[in-house]
Amino acid sequence: MTNPDKHVVTIGLSAAIVSVVEDSPCVLVVHASGADDALPFGPFDPMAHRTLESGLRTWVGEQTYLDLGYVEQLYTFGDRGRHTLNPGENARVVSVGYLALTKQLGDSKAPDSIWRDWYRYFPWEDWRIDKPAVIDEIILPALEDFVASAPDRSCAELRRDRVRLCFGDEDIGWDEEKVLERYELLYEAGLVSEASRDGRIATDGVKLLGDRMMFDHRRILATAIARLRGKMKYRPVVFELMPASFTLLELQRTVEAISGTRLHKQNFRRLVEDQGLVEGTGKFNVPPRGRPAELFRFRREVLRERPSPGVKLARQRTP
Amino acid sequence: MTNPDKHVVTIGLSAAIVSVVEDSPCVLVVHASGADDALPFGPFDPMAHRTLESGLRTWVGEQTYLDLGYVEQLYTFGDRGRHTLNPGENARVVSVGYLALTKQLGDSKAPDSIWRDWYRYFPWEDWRIDKPAVIDEIILPALEDFVASAPDRSCAELRRDRVRLCFGDEDIGWDEEKVLERYELLYEAGLVSEASRDGRIATDGVKLLGDRMMFDHRRILATAIARLRGKMKYRPVVFELMPASFTLLELQRTVEAISGTRLHKQNFRRLVEDQGLVEGTGKFNVPPRGRPAELFRFRREVLRERPSPGVKLARQRTP
DNA sequence: ATATATATACTCAAAACGAGCATAACAGGA
DNA sequence: TCCTGTTATGCTCGTTTTGAGTATATATAT
Numbered sequence: 064m065t066n067p068d069k070h071v072v073t074i075g076l077s078a079a080i081v082s083v084v085e086d087s088p089c090v091l092v093v094h095a096s097g098a099d100d101a102l103p104f105g106p107f108d109p110m111a112h113r114t115l116e117s118g119l120r121t122w123v124g125e126q127t128y129l130d131l132g133y134v135e136q137l138y139t140f141g142d143r144g145r146h147t148l149n150p151g152e153n154a155r156v157v158s159v160g161y162l163a164l165t166k167q168l169g170d171s172k173a174p175d176s177i178w179r180d181w182y183r184y185f186p187w188e189d190w191r192i193d194k195p196a197v198i199d200e201i202i203l204p205a206l207e208d209f210v211a212s213a214p215d216r217s218c219a220e221l222r223r224d225r226v227r228l229c230f231g232d233e234d235i236g237w238d239e240e241k242v243l244e245r246y247e248l249l250y251e252a253g254l255v256s257e258a259s260r261d262g263r264i265a266t267d268g269v270k271l272l273g274d275r276m277m278f279d280h281r282r283i284l285a286t287a288i289a290r291l292r293g294k295m296k297y298r299p300v301v302f303e304l305m306p307a308s309f310t311l312l313e314l315q316r317t318v319e320a321i322s323g324t325r326l327h328k329q330n331f332r333r334l335v336e337d338q339g340l341v342e343g344t345g346k347f348n349v350p351p352r353g354r355p356a357e358l359f360r361f362r363r364e365v366l367r368e369r370p371s372p373g374v375k376l377a378r379q380r381t382p
Numbered sequence: 383m384t385n386p387d388k389h390v391v392t393i394g395l396s397a398a399i400v401s402v403v404e405d406s407p408c409v410l411v412v413h414a415s416g417a418d419d420a421l422p423f424g425p426f427d428p429m430a431h432r433t434l435e436s437g438l439r440t441w442v443g444e445q446t447y448l449d450l451g452y453v454e455q456l457y458t459f460g461d462r463g464r465h466t467l468n469p470g471e472n473a474r475v476v477s478v479g480y481l482a483l484t485k486q487l488g489d490s491k492a493p494d495s496i497w498r499d500w501y502r503y504f505p506w507e508d509w510r511i512d513k514p515a516v517i518d519e520i521i522l523p524a525l526e527d528f529v530a531s532a533p534d535r536s537c538a539e540l541r542r543d544r545v546r547l548c549f550g551d552e553d554i555g556w557d558e559e560k561v562l563e564r565y566e567l568l569y570e571a572g573l574v575s576e577a578s579r580d581g582r583i584a585t586d587g588v589k590l591l592g593d594r595m596m597f598d599h600r601r602i603l604a605t606a607i608a609r610l611r612g613k614m615k616y617r618p619v620v621f622e623l624m625p626a627s628f629t630l631l632e633l634q635r636t637v638e639a640i641s642g643t644r645l646h647k648q649n650f651r652r653l654v655e656d657q658g659l660v661e662g663t664g665k666f667n668v669p670p671r672g673r674p675a676e677l678f679r680f681r682r683e684v685l686r687e688r689p690s691p692g693v694k695l696a697r698q699r700t701p
Numbered sequence: 702a703t704a705t706a707t708a709t710a711c712t713c714a715a716a717a718c719g720a721g722c723a724t725a726a727c728a729g730g731a
Numbered sequence: 732t733c734c735t736g737t738t739a740t741g742c743t744c745g746t747t748t749t750g751a752g753t754a755t756a757t758a759t760a761t
Contacts (some may be wrong), residue, residue, distance in 0.1 A: 070425040071390045074460075074476060106389040109461065109474035115460035139458040139478055141393075141426070141434035155428035157393060159458055225685050238689050312738080330719065332740075338718095354726040354736030367543050370557050377719075631708080649750065651709075656748095672707030673757040696750075 075146065075158040076119040077104035077280060079137075079287035082178065083304045084167045088320045089178040090284060092276075100179065102284065103127050107159070117152035119161050125174045129164060133164040133303040137286045144261050145279045160283035162290055164303035167300050177328060181288060182323075184273045184281055188288070189323045190348065197228060201253070201270055206230075209252040239322050242289040246282060257281060297373040299340055302361040308344055310356035311335065318374050330377035338372045339365055394465065395438040396423035396599060397480040398456075401450065401487070401497065402623045407639045408497040409603060410446060411595075415693070419498065420596035421603065438480050446492045452483040452622040456605045463580050464598045479602035481609055483622035500607060501642075503592045503600055507561060507607070508633035508642045517549060520589055521573070525549075527655050528571040556596055558641050561608035565601060576600060611641050616692040618659055621680040627663055629675035630654065639692050649696035657691045 080091040092100040105122035112118030139161040146156045182189040213219035256275040364368040399410040411419040431437030456479040465475040501508040508546035532538035575594040666674040684690045
């Protein structure tokens with residue numbers, strides 16, 4: 064292995080900590096005034112940390128006073144140039160991203176850390192009300208330019224396909240899981256400001272999309288959203304975001320917040336109940352209007368039963 | 383960030399390169415005589431490698447003369463003690479595992495690298511003929527001891543549940559995707575020899591299961607198998623393992639080799655054809671016996687169509 | 702021709718899914 | 732009290748998908 068010194072790198076640990084507050088999917092960011100938002104992060108210390116995950120928990124604990132419950136590793140990014148360094152640092156940084164889920168709680172107690180709606184960083188991902196206007200008004204026209212500016216015909220074809228796969232058309236609809244593919248496409252097309260910061264593309268006069276984040280943190284957040292949107296469907300992870308008891312509509316709104324789509328209410332209930340994911344408590348809430356709804360709780364036993372299922376998305380047709 | 387030197391680690395890149403040869407799922411290992419089998423691997427060089435994946439491709443190219451097609455990152459392991467070091471090295475190694483798929487080809491041209499049936503390392507994972515005898519004869523009795531030796535009652539409960547979830551019972555059957563969970567359970571129970579090598583457990587007189595591998599490579603291979611078994615079902619990745627044309631039975635045998643289970647033939651055909659994954663070529667094979675079968679090819683277009691599906695597992699009941 | 706082996710077509714019932722109608726239980730105002 | 736708006740919950744119904752076969756076709760070997 065020749066000279067070991069030349070193989071030396073620093074490992075950055077970053078966490079997308081997610082919570083759903085009042086129907087908004089939120090991510091915890093550390094917000095130094097003037098600087099871009101960042102995910103809680105810190106370097107892996109091979110002396111102090113037994114595992115990567117325990118290192119992450121330590122850093123997050125220090126920075127946010129949060130004790131993480133559910134934690135899952137996402138991906139390890141090592142692209143040259145996509146993790147910009149702070150002045151004075153010179154090591155190459157390889158970045159391991161994590162997803163963490165936590166129940167909603169009051170404001171975060173740590174200084175400078177705040178919960179932010181994640182659609183602030185990905186405004187094209189929220190289809191709950193309607194198809195976001197920014198797609199037809201800005202994204203697709205700009206991506207057409209990107210296709211047109213391809214160096215040759217076959218590259219243009221590839222780009223056109225990617226745009227179609229990412230943002231859909233009449234035949235193939237919207238796939239809410241392709242969050243990372245869409246972000247990477249916008250990055251390559253120079254439509255998010257990280258691209259110019261990383262020296263990729265001169266974006267003069269182009270309207271840039273969404274808020275930017277430090278380092279490669281928006282990329283990690285995109286990975287986190289994609290993973291959560293997918294995993295939710297086949298593992299009961301949403302319940303990590305719910306309080307001890309909740310109405311089925313609250314559960315539905317949480318799922319919708321994450322997936323960024325609307326669901327068919329009656330079918331959603333049927334799926335959730337038939338799969339044995341919840342059980343009624345016999346108690347009811349006191350709504351400001353309308354019939355009171357029963358409060359349910361997560362049936363923790365499902366984790367010990369069949370290959371515990373997730374919350375199927377029973378999509379709502381455009382009514 | 384205090385003293386940067388203390389955050390310095392080496393990143394090891396390892397690849398589980400998979401191919402299916404004559405109904406056997408194979409993995410390419412480098413086999414130095416005397417030493418344990420290892421996956422092709424090498425350190426990440428931040429100067430020479432632009433991305434982690436390009437670093438991996440370089441190493442694999444040098445060690446196996448293979449030009450990888452499909453490559454996907456699996457997981458990053460950094461547990462202290464699970465990557466044993468070579469003499470003379472002292473850096474902490476963090477290990478990034480990859481899965482690569484390649485079509486069957488002749489013997490590998492590189493010295494010391496050979497294709498090995500992966501069930502050699504995981505004999506309990508092949509249910510194609512029948513439930514492997516080793517499960518009832520060795521694994522389950524040994525795991526009962528493991529449960530019984532728990533320090534307290536609640537720990538024993540947890541262990542019992544894990545055993546049930548991993549190896550199934552009457553209610554919950556076999557879940558072929560839990561490859562990693564099973565390996566980790568056996569590791570903790572001291573039933574695979576890496577556990578004693580890593581100084582975890584004194585396994586005196588216990589029959590150890592499967593062939594051992596270098597470093598944490600068997601753990602990476604378990605992750606690779608699990609990922610492939612899962613991904614196959616919702617993305618058309620099996621075709622990376624198939625030649626340009628093949629019969630539907632050959633395709634089925636490949637899927638079965640990977641999943642380690644038997645499938646219902648007629649339903650398998652129906653699913654594969656209905657999803658538009660293949661198209662007939664009009665040519666037929668010349669079998670040693672039985673009716674000739676049409677040769678099919680992968681419809682590459684599906685990649686540009688709907689959220690391209692995978693090969694559903696239409697399970698065969700025990701007949 | 703007969704037996705054996707594989708390929709392929711087709712059937713049929715059960716389960717899952719997608720969409721929507723109908724009814725129930727609350728609040729507030731006419 | 733009764734009507735209206737609002738949310739909760741129950742139920743139906745046609746379609747699709749799945750699981751498990753049965754039936755038939757086309758080879759080879761004897």
